[in-house]
Amino acid sequence: MTRIRPFRPGDEPALSDICLKTADAGADATGLLDDDELWGEIFVLPYVARHPEFAFVVEADDGRVVGYVVGAPDSSAFEEWFAHEWWPRFHDRWPRPEGDPKPVSASRQDGIVRYAYARHGGSQPFGDEYPAHLHIDLLPETQGQGLGRGLIQTLEQALRDAGVPGLHLVAAAENAGAIAFYPRVGFDVLPSPEGTAVFAKRL
Numbered sequence: 539m540t541r542i543r544p545f546r547p548g549d550e551p552a553l554s555d556i557c558l559k560t561a562d563a564g565a566d567a568t569g570l571l572d573d574d575e576l577w578g579e580i581f582v583l584p585y586v587a588r589h590p591e592f593a594f595v596v597e598a599d600d601g602r603v604v605g606y607v608v609g610a611p612d613s614s615a616f617e618e619w620f621a622h623e624w625w626p627r628f629h630d631r632w633p634r635p636e637g638d639p640k641p642v643s644a645s646r647q648d649g650i651v652r653y654a655y656a657r658h659g660g661s662q663p664f665g666d667e668y669p670a671h672l673h674i675d676l677l678p679e680t681q682g683q684g685l686g687r688g689l690i691q692t693l694e695q696a697l698r699d700a701g702v703p704g705l706h707l708v709a710a711a712e713n714a715g716a717i718a719f720y721p722r723v724g725f726d727v728l729p730s731p732e733g734t735a736v737f738a739k740r741l
Contacts, residue, residue, distance in 0.1 A: 539599060540597065540598050540599060542597075549586070549606075552602065552603035553578065553595070553603065556606060560677070561577045564715050572645075573631075573647065585609065585673065586608060592609040592610065592670075592696055592697065593607070593608045594689055596680055604677045605674075606675060609672040609673075610672075613670065614659035617657050625654055632651045668740075669703070670697050670702045672693060676689075694739075704738060705738065708734050708735070709734065709737065710735075711733050720737040725738060
């Protein structure tokens with residue numbers, strides 16, 4: 539029976555694969571970048587390294603991990619840790635891109651690497667009221683079964699138990715499925731930077 543369970547060491551390769559298979563606004567991003575591993579090293583693996591207690595996975599009948607939610611209870615502290623402890627390990631592998639950062643002259647990988655270098659504590663204007671943030675991804679085979687809602691509720695309860703007052707997330711503006719989903723599970727839309735949709739919820 540498909541179930542939601544806490545993350546455990548050894549799940550990391552499956553999480554990276556799910557992140558890759560859903561990274562293109564919910565679609566498979568395989569081959570979009572020069573290095574497929576970049577997605578996981580930015581958007582999921584740092585979370586399970588720093589806060590495994592706020593990571594939960596969907597395990598299918600056959601034992602495969604087919605979805606996850608990961609979270610950071612204090613976004614500012616997490617981003618400082620990412621900037622000073624996590625990301626420096628990858629500076630040689632993915633150097634800071636040089637030149638004009640505008641999309642017309644930069645590859646998609648350059649844009650994502652620039653984003654990683656730019657992360658720092660206190661960068662979210664809504665971080666005080668909604669200090670936690672999350673990333674959630676489900677393979678297409680698991681969608682439409684209530685598992686996304688279940689993952690969100692499981693993470694929310696863990697954050698409440700830890701005394702966290704609010705939670706936010708940022709979705710790509712073109713990710714229509716995500717934008718339709720989050721209001722259904724109680725998130726409100728916040729003023730959002732161009733190209734994104736920011737959602738938040740009091741816990």
